[in-house]
Amino acid sequence: MLVRNAYTHDSRVEKEARTLVAAGHRVTIVADAGPGLPAHDTRDGSEVIRVARRGPRLPGLRFALHELRLARRLRGLGPTVLHAHDSNALVPVALAARGLRVPFVYDAHDLWLGRPRRERSRIYFALNQLYYGLVERLCVPRAAATITVSPPIAEHLRHRYRLRDVELVPNYPELTNELQRRELRDLPGGHEIDPEAPIVLYLGGLMAGRGLEQLVDSIGRLPSVQLVLLGSGGLSGSLLARATERGARVHLLAPVAPGDVEAYAASADLGVSPIIGSCLNYRYSLPNKLFQYMAAGIPLVASDFPQVREVVEGARCGLVADTTRPEPIADAIGRILADRDEAAAMGARGRAAVIDRFNWGASAAVLSDLYERI
Numbered sequence: 273m274l275v276r277n278a279y280t281h282d283s284r285v286e287k288e289a290r291t292l293v294a295a296g297h298r299v300t301i302v303a304d305a306g307p308g309l310p311a312h313d314t315r316d317g318s319e320v321i322r323v324a325r326r327g328p329r330l331p332g333l334r335f336a337l338h339e340l341r342l343a344r345r346l347r348g349l350g351p352t353v354l355h356a357h358d359s360n361a362l363v364p365v366a367l368a369a370r371g372l373r374v375p376f377v378y379d380a381h382d383l384w385l386g387r388p389r390r391e392r393s394r395i396y397f398a399l400n401q402l403y404y405g406l407v408e409r410l411c412v413p414r415a416a417a418t419i420t421v422s423p424p425i426a427e428h429l430r431h432r433y434r435l436r437d438v439e440l441v442p443n444y445p446e447l448t449n450e451l452q453r454r455e456l457r458d459l460p461g462g463h464e465i466d467p468e469a470p471i472v473l474y475l476g477g478l479m480a481g482r483g484l485e486q487l488v489d490s491i492g493r494l495p496s497v498q499l500v501l502l503g504s505g506g507l508s509g510s511l512l513a514r515a516t517e518r519g520a521r522v523h524l525l526a527p528v529a530p531g532d533v534e535a536y537a538a539s540a541d542l543g544v545s546p547i548i549g550s551c552l553n554y555r556y557s558l559p560n561k562l563f564q565y566m567a568a569g570i571p572l573v574a575s576d577f578p579q580v581r582e583v584v585e586g587a588r589c590g591l592v593a594d595t596t597r598p599e600p601i602a603d604a605i606g607r608i609l610a611d612r613d614e615a616a617a618m619g620a621r622g623r624a625a626v627i628d629r630f631n632w633g634a635s636a637a638v639l640s641d642l643y644e645r646i
Contacts, residue, residue: 273299274346274365275357278306279320283530283560284381284421284443285357286316291636292643293317300349302342321345343367353377353416353646359384359404362411375416375646379441383425384408386552388481391506408433416646419639423579424556441639443560445534445567446632451623453538456500459525469498469521470609473540473570475533475561478505481554483546483575485514489598492518494606500540503527537568542608542615545574546595558583563630565590566622571615573604583630589622 275285279301289299293316305311305324313320323345327337346354346368354376356365362378369376384404389397412418412433419439420426426438456473457465465471472491478484478501488511491499498521501511508524515522528536537543543565549555558579565572572590574580581592591608593600608615 279303571618
């Protein structure tokens with residue numbers, strides 16, 4: 273497998289690797305080097321190899337040399353199958369697969385060409401889109417299989433590249449026998465959380481387009497409620513400043529290990545997934561946090577996208593709302609917290625749905641079967 277990060281907190285790659293090891297495969301994850309991280313490591317039965325980016329700092333040249341270095345490293349491992357995690361892994365994987373004459377799998381964690389521009393310049397973003405548009409056009413149809421995380425992304429890829437099948441391997445949570453609840457107040461900085469006020473929880477990155485500004489504003493409309501942001505990102509400072517301006521009680525806590533997320537989430541009263549449809553990738557998303565809240569047994573408020581509504585209303589585990597404005601978010605939060613018995617029932621129904629069908633076991637079965645076919 274090739275993943276273009278340092279492979280420290282990538283829960284999807286970790287779960288897929290464990291699944292394939294359990295199915296009898298020998299798995300190696302090639303990742304980018306990171307400060308203080310070993311070049312060689314083992315994790316859950318998989319070998320981890322991190323490759324440093326070296327070379328002259330000329331625009332494009334260093335990038336191209338690293339792509340070739342990764343391809344050589346993959347080829348040197350002599351795998352029988354290669355696995356590209358997202359489009360930025362496609363070129364090294366496709367080159368190595370061609371040289372070895374082995375099949376490869378394309379794993380679309382996101383709709384790569386539908387992602388937001390964020391802080392990138394318009395020229396950089398346009399060139400990036402042009403490059404990866406060409407990469408996908410050349411490589412995706414040559415993959416032995418394509419897998420992704422949500423039905424809309426699967427349908428988009430199937431139509432765009434005229435693929436016969438795109439397998440759904442949603443990033444559902446892994447289940448343990450029993451949820452071991454942990455207190456958010458026990459985390460560093462958690463002592464400031466009011467033990468008497470309801471906790472609204474947001475899990476994940478603090479980035480633009482996630483509906484976080486609207487969420488903070490909605491909390492300003494609910495003076496008896498406090499918001500806990502369990503994550504990190506470039507918006508952390510501006511969100512805390514915004515909370516002060518709006519009179520919202522907001523606490524920022526550092527991320528926890530992927531295996532501990534549901535345990536800490538269980539001590540919240542409600543979870544929110546407020547991502548807004550500012551780009552195609554967001555509109556087509558099926559956020560991980562949706563299922564993490566459900567696994568934690570807490571009710572939730574989520575964006576009103578068709579694939580999200582299907583899950584939330586199908587499981588009767590919360591409410592969907594227009595998350596582009598603070599008023600509907602505040603209204604949905606208030607409605608859930610106003611009826612504690614129904615809120616508890618929503619949480620219980622959400623966890624039951626995860627146990628029944630929205631769990632990694634369902635995704636693992638698809639992935640294992642796919643590899644057996646390949």
